[in-house]
Amino acid sequence: MSTxxxxxxxxxxxxxxxxxxxxxxxxxWQLMIMSVPMLLYxxxxxxxxxxxxLTAFQDYQPKxxxxxxxxxxxxxxxxxxxxxxxxLAIRNTLAMSVINLVFGTVSAVLLAVxxxxxxxxxxxxxxxxxxxxxxxxxxxxxxxxxxxxxxxxGSVNQLLLALxxxxxxxxxxxxxxxxxxxVGVINVWKEVGWNTIIYIAAMTSIDPCLYEAAxxxxxxxxxxxxxxxxxxxxxxxxxxxxMNIGHLMEAGFEIQYLLRSGMTMKYSDTIDVFALIYSFxxxxxxxxxxxxxxxxxxxxxxxxxxxxxxxxxxxxxDTLI
Amino acid sequence: xxxxxxxLLAAMMLLAMVPAxxxxxxxPITVSVFIGDPGDQPTDDNRxxxxxxxxxxxxxxxxxLAGDLAETxxxxxxxxxxxxxxxxxxxxxxxxxxxxxxxxxxxxxxEKTPNLxxxxxxxxxxKQLLNEDGELFIxxxxxxxxxxxxxxYCNGPAFFIQKQVIAWNNYQVPTTLNEYFDLIERFxxxxxxxxxxxxxxxxAILCEGWRHFCxxxxxxxxxxxxxxxxxxxxxxxPEYKTETFIDKPYSKAYxxxxxxxxxxxxxSKDTFVMNYDQYIAALSxxxxxxxxxxxxxxxxxxxxxETSGMYENTYLALPLVYDPEYVDGAVIEEHYxxxxxxxxxxxxxxxxxxxxxxxLVQMMDTLLSDDWQKILNWGIKDEDxxxxxxxxxxxxxxxxxxxxxxxxxxxxxAYSIWDQCPKKQGTQDDGNAWEPGNQPEIYFDQMxxxxxxxxxxxxxxxxxxxxxxxxxxxxxxxAWQIDKAPxxxxxxxxxxxxxxxxxxxxxxxxxxxxxxxxxxxxxxxxSATVYSEFxxxxxLKLVEAATN
Numbered sequence: 029m030s031t032x033x034x035x036x037x038x039x040x041x042x043x044x045x046x047x048x049x050x051x052x053x054x055x056x057w058q059l060m061i062m063s064v065p066m067l068l069y070x071x072x073x074x075x076x077x078x079x080x081x082l083t084a085f086q087d088y089q090p091k092x093x094x095x096x097x098x099x100x101x102x103x104x105x106x107x108x109x110x111x112x113x114x115x116l117a118i119r120n121t122l123a124m125s126v127i128n129l130v131f132g133t134v135s136a137v138l139l140a141v142x143x144x145x146x147x148x149x150x151x152x153x154x155x156x157x158x159x160x161x162x163x164x165x166x167x168x169x170x171x172x173x174x175x176x177x178x179x180x181x182g183s184v185n186q187l188l189l190a191l192x193x194x195x196x197x198x199x200x201x202x203x204x205x206x207x208x209x210x211v212g213v214i215n216v217w218k219e220v221g222w223n224t225i226i227y228i229a230a231m232t233s234i235d236p237c238l239y240e241a242a243x244x245x246x247x248x249x250x251x252x253x254x255x256x257x258x259x260x261x262x263x264x265x266x267x268x269x270x271m272n273i274g275h276l277m278e279a280g281f282e283i284q285y286l287l288r289s290g291m292t293m294k295y296s297d298t299i300d301v302f303a304l305i306y307s308f309x310x311x312x313x314x315x316x317x318x319x320x321x322x323x324x325x326x327x328x329x330x331x332x333x334x335x336x337x338x339x340x341x342x343x344x345x346d347t348l349i
Numbered sequence: 350x351x352x353x354x355x356x357l358l359a360a361m362m363l364l365a366m367v368p369a370x371x372x373x374x375x376x377p378i379t380v381s382v383f384i385g386d387p388g389d390q391p392t393d394d395n396r397x398x399x400x401x402x403x404x405x406x407x408x409x410x411x412x413x414l415a416g417d418l419a420e421t422x423x424x425x426x427x428x429x430x431x432x433x434x435x436x437x438x439x440x441x442x443x444x445x446x447x448x449x450x451x452x453x454x455x456x457x458x459x460e461k462t463p464n465l466x467x468x469x470x471x472x473x474x475x476k477q478l479l480n481e482d483g484e485l486f487i488x489x490x491x492x493x494x495x496x497x498x499x500x501x502y503c504n505g506p507a508f509f510i511q512k513q514v515i516a517w518n519n520y521q522v523p524t525t526l527n528e529y530f531d532l533i534e535r536f537x538x539x540x541x542x543x544x545x546x547x548x549x550x551x552x553a554i555l556c557e558g559w560r561h562f563c564x565x566x567x568x569x570x571x572x573x574x575x576x577x578x579x580x581x582x583x584x585x586x587p588e589y590k591t592e593t594f595i596d597k598p599y600s601k602a603y604x605x606x607x608x609x610x611x612x613x614x615x616x617s618k619d620t621f622v623m624n625y626d627q628y629i630a631a632l633s634x635x636x637x638x639x640x641x642x643x644x645x646x647x648x649x650x651x652x653x654x655e656t657s658g659m660y661e662n663t664y665l666a667l668p669l670v671y672d673p674e675y676v677d678g679a680v681i682e683e684h685y686x687x688x689x690x691x692x693x694x695x696x697x698x699x700x701x702x703x704x705x706x707x708x709l710v711q712m713m714d715t716l717l718s719d720d721w722q723k724i725l726n727w728g729i730k731d732e733d734x735x736x737x738x739x740x741x742x743x744x745x746x747x748x749x750x751x752x753x754x755x756x757x758x759x760x761x762x763a764y765s766i767w768d769q770c771p772k773k774q775g776t777q778d779d780g781n782a783w784e785p786g787n788q789p790e791i792y793f794d795q796m797x798x799x800x801x802x803x804x805x806x807x808x809x810x811x812x813x814x815x816x817x818x819x820x821x822x823x824x825x826x827x828a829w830q831i832d833k834a835p836x837x838x839x840x841x842x843x844x845x846x847x848x849x850x851x852x853x854x855x856x857x858x859x860x861x862x863x864x865x866x867x868x869x870x871x872x873x874x875x876s877a878t879v880y881s882e883f884x885x886x887x888x889l890k891l892v893e894a895a896t897n
Contacts, residue, residue: 090426091448113845175627180619201622202852289622290556290848308423309841312446312834315427 084320090313104320114321116294117302120208121325124279124298127212129272135220137265140227141253156228160221167218167282174214174287175201201287204295211283226268227261234260270340274333277325299325377406378705382697383425384769385438388413389759397724397763405712409434411765417558419443431700434709436769439559441694442832445486450698452484456707462714468493468771476894477691477826488713490696490768494689494775499787500819502812503644506566506576507666507685510639512803515665520806522665522815524683525672526571526603530610533638537615543636551615552607553640554855555628556848560646565847567641568600571671575687575820578829579843580884589825589892591885593877595847596870602675607855608862621852635662652753660799668816686813688822693830697769713770719777725767726784733761734785742781742788749785749795825891828884836883843876 053060084104086097108114139159146152162170177183178200185197200206238256247255281300288296297305299321307318390411391398402408412432414421419440425431426447437444444450459466469475469488478485508529514536515522523529533551542548555563569581572594581594594600610616623631631637632650644651644666654663668683697713699706715721727734727742733751734744751757758764773783782788792811793801809815833840850869857865 089447175622180617197618199618199856202618202856290561290845291621291852293845293849304420308420309417312837313423313426313443314838315423 080319081323083316084323086316088316088319090315100316104316105324108317108320108324113297114299114302117297117299117321120284120295121277121279121298121300124208124211124284125276127208128215128279129276131212131216132219132223133265133269133272135216136223137227137261139220140224140231140261141257143224143228144231144257145249145253156221156224158221159224162218163222165218168286170214170218171283171286174210178210202289202291204292207287207292207295211280211287214283214287215280226264230261230264231257266340270333270336273336274329276332277329377402377408378708379408379410380434380709381410381412381432382434382765383412383432383436384765385414385418385422385436385440387415388765389755391763391765392760394760395763396729396761398766400724401716401763401766405715407708407712409766414438419559425449429702431702433700433703433705434697434769435700436697438695441487441696441698442834444698445694446832446834449700450486451701451703451706452486453488453699453706453710454479454483454485456710457485462710464717465710465714465771468717468773474691478693487694487696487698488771489691489693490771491774492689492691493771493773495773495783496776496778498689498775499782499789500686500813501787501789501792503666503668503686503816505645505685505687506562506570506641506643507816508567508639508641508669509664509666511635511637511662512665512799513661514638515807516661516803520803520808522807523667524669526606526669526675527672529639529667529669530606530615533615534610534613536638547634547636550617550620550631550637551639552610553623553628553631553637554607554616554620555623555625555640555642555646556621556852557624557628560625561844561848563640563642563646564851565595565844568594568603570683570685571603571669571681572599572676573670573681573684575684576827576829578827578831580828580881582823582825582828582888584823589823589885589888591828591881591888593843593881593884596873596877599671599676601866602671604851604854604866605862608857608859611855612859616855618856621856635659649755652755655753655797660797663800665803666812666815683817684820686816686819687827688819690822690827690830693826694832696771716766716770717773719773722773722783725763725770725772728761740779740781741790742785744785744791744795746795749791752785823892824895825888828888831884831887831891833880833883836879839876839879839883843873843880846873846876 082094083097085099085101086094087100087103088094088097143152143155146155179185180197180199184200185194188194188198189196198206200210234256238260239252242252242256277299279298279300281298281304284296284298285301285304288301303318303321303325306314306321388411390413398409418438422437422440422443425435426444426449431449435444435450456462457465457469465488469478469485474493478489480486510523510529510533514532517536517540518532523532530552537549537551540549555561565579566576569577572581574581579593579595580591581597583590607616629647629650632640632647633653635654647664651663654660668685670681670683673680699709703709716725723730730736733748734742736742751761776782785791796804804810804812807815846869850865850872854862854865854869
């Protein structure tokens with residue numbers, strides 16, 4: 029992200045010379061052309077579908093289409109907020125997001141710091157590869173592995189029983205209270221290596237002189253980590269944190285959907301799962317409820333993103349926008 | 350020279366036009382087909398599909414269900430282009446309500462489609478099939494019988510038990526809930542594991558998605574009624590009193606019994622979080638001793654057990670009822686088998702984006718002819734079956750076993766088309782059964798030796814003899830077929846509360862059972878009331894339509 033701010037700096041002197049917008053644009057025509065595909069992508073896939081938000085204010089019926097379906101104002105939103113399962117979905121989304129955010133960040137930073145201290149290149153590379161490989165596995169596979177591992181006779185329960193930590197198998201998959209934590213653990217297993225990459229990259233850009241200087245001043249290994257490594261990745265950390273807060277309403281969909289069952293329903297359904305089930309899950313599809321739920325989620329997400337950015341500005345940290 | 354060229358050109362054009370004109374009638378087309386159930390793609394050189402392609406000029410491109418049915422359909426509806434032949438399986442109403450299917454009535458007439466016409470117009474069937482606007486979107490795929498109906502086995506709901514357990518019990522068959530669980534308990538005490546040391550699971554309950562009927566449906570059958578979905582209907586009174594049964598005290602007895610068995614170790618916790626594939630895998634391994642289900646729901650498991658010769662692990666269907674102690678001393682008579690019911694709204698519909706609906710209706714009509722029905726049901730004469738001197742259609746053991754071999758079926762049967770198209774059931778005019786599996790001599794002769802000995806030892810000739818004869822179909826049909834779209838939010842709540850509470854009630858501490866049950870009833874009452882009132886009205890509507 030710091031590269032973005034640097035890249036925009038050459039434009040600043042141009043503005044000071046009071047040259048017009050168009051001449052700046054002309055000078056940077058190569059950059060403009062390069063950004064066209066991304067612009068098209070965003071317009072097509074991110075702004076285009078916003079048209080469909082109209083259905084959140086309709087009783088949308090595919091037979092009649094967008095123009096023929098009756099308008100209902102805010103009825104769909106009133107319906108959603110009158111439903112206990114929607115309020116639960118909001119709670120579950122936020123809870124699982126926060127757990128994912130904390131678990132994900134802490135585990136990634138920890139692993140990155142550890143790897144940064146390893147001097148044996150082969151070992152470091154091996155650990156890095158092994159930890160990020162699960163990122164490429166499909167969630168379906170990860171969840172079915174987890175279902176086997178956490179089953180009553182799965183390896184985790186066998187281990188707990190063998191160690192004498194529990195008297196009878198723990199019902200990990202069927203107890204709603206465990207669901208959020210299970211999702212957190214599975215996400216860490218799948219994503220920790222991947223999330224580490226960006227922190228390791230940030231650490232390699234720390235000037236080695238700083239470490240030498242700290243050593244000369246008598247700092248031990250832990251003090252070097254505390255006073256050089258961690259401050260060195262602070263800006264990366266903040267940018268990622270702001271981005272993640274913007275995504276706080278995105279607790280994921282696949283993992284909950286695959287792992288849920290009748291018994292865990294109250295804890296498993298995120299807003300995305302809720303939207304899917306109401307849109308498609310019964311003999312009469314309610315697309316409008318699904319759209320309204322999705323729209324609510326996006327609006328809250330935008331507010332959170334700007335909010336986090338403001339706070340970061342106030343703290344005088346690197347900001348995203 | 351120029352003239353010659355011009356003539357040549359004209360001649361060529363004429364030649365080119367001839368095949369075009371000839372092909373107009375039977376221009377080969379590729380039909381896209383969606384099947385709302387998981388299935389196997391047929392091979393490219395499938396004999397029967399090849400025949401259909403040669404004779405009717407229709408080639409099929411199948412898409413089978415992968416994932417959740419309701420969601421797959423919802424996504425397909427949101428598309429602009431639908432498959433030509435659209436099978437919504439258990440959620441066919443979704444397709445009708447979304448306006449994805451065309452009305453088939455304009456294409457059906459006595460002259461153009463005589464077979465279909467006869468199929469749906471005889472016996473006042475048309476009355477039941479047409480909706481209020483006189484439209485017909487789907488022609489039933491099952492349940493229209495010709496001549497005499499043959500039933501050798503129960504294809505619907507029942508309690509199931511591995512045959513080895515009955516054999517172990519000296520072929521004494523349980524008839525009540527207590528006897529059933531008592532038998533499984535005694536068997537497990539003596540045989541805790543299979544020969545290779547895998548522990549047996551006493552009783553499995555599939556709770557996934559729409560298949561949760563294994564969890565929520567049994568009580569109506571224990572009370573002596575056939576399958577009406579989630580309501581118990583008193584057909585003896587003229588007002589057809591309809592009520593949800595899950596919230597009634599007589600249901601508590603069943604779940605309390607399951608709770609007791611859970612604490613005895615017959616039921617594994619994992620059964621409540623198991624998906625359908627895991628369930629079928631467990632059944633196919635032969636480690637599940639009993640369950641409540643419907644025969645068609647685990648057909649793949651039965652097939653794989655038979656293919657691997659594990660006949661003693663296949664299941665016997667039992668019509669259990671409550672012991673008198675659960676129902677104030679009343680003795681309940683079982684009625685699991687119902688009169689044949691048209692599988693209304695199940696089968697192929699034709700989508701609005703289909704370019705050639707008439708061709709497809711014609712196809713259904715052609716395939717419904719006697720000759721094609723023989724090919725679809727039996728195969729090719731002298732290859733898949735033979736005819737004896739006195740006109741009986743028979744199969745050798747190998748020919749019969751082929752039919753349950755999934756690999757063989759991919760290459761030699763037009764299974765999906767047969768399965769979803771309107772078909773003839775019952776008996777042919779010459780007395781042969783329409784389906785080979787129903788042909789009495791085939792059913793008995795081709796049964797495995799194990800099954801023959803098993804049935805003989807039980808003193809029965811067919812598995813259907815364990816059941817009472819089918820009762821007369823109620824005028825409303827079977828209530829599970831009623832479309833719940835008008836109250837679907839309440840209906841979903843009603844189902845979700847059961848999905849959430851019933852596993853808790855089965856697994857809870859017996860001391861908390863009463864409190865949990867009361868909490869469950871309190872939570873489900875509002876949606877159950879809406880649902881039972883709706884069903885009551887719908888049932889009366891259907892009764893009225895059928896009697897007028």
